[in-house]
Amino acid sequence: MSTERTTEYLVPDWVRVRRESFGLLFYDTRSTRLTFVRSGDSLAPPPFTGPRRSLRVNPVDEGRRPAVSRLLQSLVAKGLIVAAEPQ
Amino acid sequence: MPPSLSSTRLRAPVNVTWEITEACNLRCTHCLSAELRTAGRGELDLDQCRALIDELARMEVFQVNFGGGEPFLRDDFLDILRYAHSRGITNCVSTNGTLLDDALVDELLRVAPVYLQVSLDGACADTNDAIRGRGTFARILAGIELLSERGYPDFSLNLVVTRLNVAEIADFDRLARRYGAKTRLSRFRPSGAGCSTWEDYRLTRDQLVELSAFLGDHPEILTGDSFFALTPDSRRALGLNMCGAAKMTCAVAPDGRVYPCAFLCHPDFLAGNVTAEPFAAIFRSSPVLERFRELEVDTCRTCDRFSVCHGGCPAVACFLTESLDRPDPECLRAVLPVTEAVPVREAIPAKEVA
Numbered sequence: 001m002s003t004e005r006t007t008e009y010l011v012p013d014w015v016r017v018r019r020e021s022f023g024l025l026f027y028d029t030r031s032t033r034l035t036f037v038r039s040g041d042s043l044a045p046p047p048f049t050g051p052r053r054s055l056r057v058n059p060v061d062e063g064r065r066p067a068v069s070r071l072l073q074s075l076v077a078k079g080l081i082v083a084a085e086p087q
Numbered sequence: 088m089p090p091s092l093s094s095t096r097l098r099a100p101v102n103v104t105w106e107i108t109e110a111c112n113l114r115c116t117h118c119l120s121a122e123l124r125t126a127g128r129g130e131l132d133l134d135q136c137r138a139l140i141d142e143l144a145r146m147e148v149f150q151v152n153f154g155g156g157e158p159f160l161r162d163d164f165l166d167i168l169r170y171a172h173s174r175g176i177t178n179c180v181s182t183n184g185t186l187l188d189d190a191l192v193d194e195l196l197r198v199a200p201v202y203l204q205v206s207l208d209g210a211c212a213d214t215n216d217a218i219r220g221r222g223t224f225a226r227i228l229a230g231i232e233l234l235s236e237r238g239y240p241d242f243s244l245n246l247v248v249t250r251l252n253v254a255e256i257a258d259f260d261r262l263a264r265r266y267g268a269k270t271r272l273s274r275f276r277p278s279g280a281g282c283s284t285w286e287d288y289r290l291t292r293d294q295l296v297e298l299s300a301f302l303g304d305h306p307e308i309l310t311g312d313s314f315f316a317l318t319p320d321s322r323r324a325l326g327l328n329m330c331g332a333a334k335m336t337c338a339v340a341p342d343g344r345v346y347p348c349a350f351l352c353h354p355d356f357l358a359g360n361v362t363a364e365p366f367a368a369i370f371r372s373s374p375v376l377e378r379f380r381e382l383e384v385d386t387c388r389t390c391d392r393f394s395v396c397h398g399g400c401p402a403v404a405c406f407l408t409e410s411l412d413r414p415d416p417e418c419l420r421a422v423l424p425v426t427e428a429v430p431v432r433e434a435i436p437a438k439e440v441a
Contacts, residue, residue, distance in 0.1 A: 014200070016149040016177060020097060022090040027101055027149045029177045029202065030241075032311065034101060034335070036090040048147050049175035 009055040009072060009081040017045040017055070017080070026080045035080060042068045055081055093329050093397060096380065099146035100370065101335040102179075104349040107136075107164065108156040109341050113183050115208070115219045117247055117288060119350055120156060121280035128342040133163045135343065135362065137170050142366050144174035154181040154349070156341070165194050172198050179204065181245070184230035185223065192237050203242040204271060205231055210258035214251055235266040243269040243309060248298060249288035256301060260308065272302070274313035277406040278350045292422045299419055316399030316415040329397035333358075333379035337370065345369045347379045350402035384412050392420050 011017055016027045023039035037043075042060050046053040060068055075081045106120055108130055115121075131139065143151065151171055158164050158180055171178050179202040195201050205227065209215035212224035219227070234242050244263040246252060252259070256272065263270040277285040290298065295317060302308065303319035310318075315328065332348035339345055343361040346352045358376050359369035370376060384398025398404075399415020407416050414421065 018099075018147040018149070020090075020095070022095055025097065025101070029150060029200070032309065034092070036092075036095070038090055048144060049173075 008084045009057065009076075010084050011046055011053040011055055011081055012079070013053075015080050018048070019045055026075075028080065035078065037071070037075070039068075039071060042071070091328070092331065092334055097335060099367075100148050100337055101331075102150040102152055103143060103148055104152045104154060104336060104338040105139075106155050106338065106340050106349065106352070107153050107158050107167065108161040110160040111156045111183075112160060112185060113157070113220050113223060115183075115206075115280065116284050117208075117218060117249060117275055117279075117281045119276065119279040119281060120154065120352070122352070128340070128344075130161070130341040131343050131362070133166060136163075136167050139339070139343070139361050139366060140167070140171045140174055140176065142361075143171075144176055146367055146370075148176065150177040150179060152179045152181065157183050157186065159186040159191065165198070168195075168198050168201060172201075178202065181206065183219070183223070184227040187230035187233055189233070189237075192233060192239065196237070196239070200241050203234065203239065204245045205234070205242060205268070206245050206247075207231070207259075208246055208249070209252045210255040210262050214255060217251060218247075218249070231266050231268065235268070238267075243271040245271040245273055247273045247275050248290065249275045250290055250294065251288060253290060253294050253298060256298075260305065269307075269309055270305075271309040271311065272313065273311060274400070274403075276350050276400070276403050278353075278402060282406065290417070295417055295419075295422045316396045316418045318395070318419075328395045330379075330382075330399070330401055332401065333376035337376065339366075345373070347376055348402065350400075351405070378411075382411060384414055387414050387418075390420055392418070 014028065014030045016029060017024055022036065024037045024043055024045060026035040026037065042058055042064065044056040044058060046055060057068065057072070072081070076083055159182055168178050177200070178198070181204045184205040184207070195203070206219070207215055207224070207227050208218040209224070215224040215227070216222065231244065244259070246256065246259050248256065260270040275281060275288055281288070298314070299317045299319050302310065302314060302317070302322055306322055332351065337345060337347055337358070338349040338352060339361065340352055345358045345361060345366065346356050347358065356375055358373035361369070379401070382401060387393050387398040396415070396418060399418045401411045403417060404413040404415055405411045
């Protein structure tokens with residue numbers, strides 16, 4: 001199953017994210033909490049500015065898809081991204 | 088091992104504390120920036136501020152924490168806020184609240200979100216006014232009431248915890264809730280005006296222990312990681328496990344000088360000036376900042392709390408012991424014997440992908 005390919009993942013207004021050497025760094029501006037995510041090249045952050053801030057899920061090998069799916073679920077559970085139907 | 092601030096170097100600060108002006112209409116007895124008022128070095132002009140904001144945006148610095156002085160005393164401050172917002176930077180403003188009026192709140196709501204931290208140093212006038220000046224409690228509270236009435240969505244009341252007000256923090260928290268604000272507690276450090284009031288304001292051993300327990304019982308209270316050296320196990324996942332100076336944050340003075348953090352705006356820790364070289368180059372290459380990134384408190388390595396504080400706040404250690412690599416004198420382990428302490432564990436990282 002690869003729900004990450006059909007679901008759009010939006011970064012809420014109060015969450016910021018950028019690429020770092022280990023993957024992605026999330027910052028929740030409301031709680032000032034940092035989350036370090038070793039995502040490799042599987043996820044790409046949205047542009048620093050822009051109205052619709054979507055996290056891009058890059059194509060990965062079949063073997064890595066479950067791990068990417070688990071990571072996305074974890075980020076949703078933490079409130080760092082929101083799953084939305086693609087437009 | 089999951090990535091963390093202690094195991095990796097970020098390519099840019101997470102946030103920058105920017106003391107945007109020297110000017111202030113109060114004379115608080117613990118002010119960390121008191122020396123700025125007398126320095127008389129001037130301020131970056133609006134074009135210079137915009138240029139710095141452009142660079143912070145290029146680096147993808149998430150947030151700027153504007154302070155001073157009192158930021159709203161600067162005539163072009165709203166222009167600066169609007170510009171930072173337009174470049175994708177989240178804004179937080181530390182204010183004494185005395186200048187808030189309907190027109191200013193209107194403007195702030197238009198630039199939203201602007202996180203406001205309103206400084207108030209007690210739950211009653213006597214306590215606050217002893218620190219921030221006679222009559223200030225009423226003036227600050229008027230600003231807080233205005234924010235509350237206007238339904239301002241993102242504001243907190245910030246109290247610097249001292250011996251004078253530590254007994255009131257529960258009442259302070261209730262006061263903040265009454266106005267729909269979050270409570271934020273900050274650590275009193277011996278820098279700026281705090282150098283001369285340190286002995287009178289510093290917390291006693293018992294107060295430090297009580298504060299640690301209070302923070303453990305109130306995970307919703309914000310601390311800006313002021314108290315990571317005191318943080319009980321129950322708050323471990325809420326914040327940092329080490330000093331973020333030069334790693335995830337640094338400070339810019341009104342004239343563009345760059346320092347590792349707002350509590351270390353001292354000539355010994357001058358990393359550069361944005362009027363002379365790009366901020367990115369200073370952050371990447373300054374020997375002063377590099378020294379902080381490599382700072383290790385060797386004598387703390389055998390402590391069971393090392394993984395959760397890495398020696399504590401170098402600023403406090405430096406101002407009290409004249410050495411950066413000494414243990415934080417107010418570390419929980421320094422004031423609470425191992426036998427009385429709860430065990431600690433590593434901060435919880437995000438789930439990883441292989």
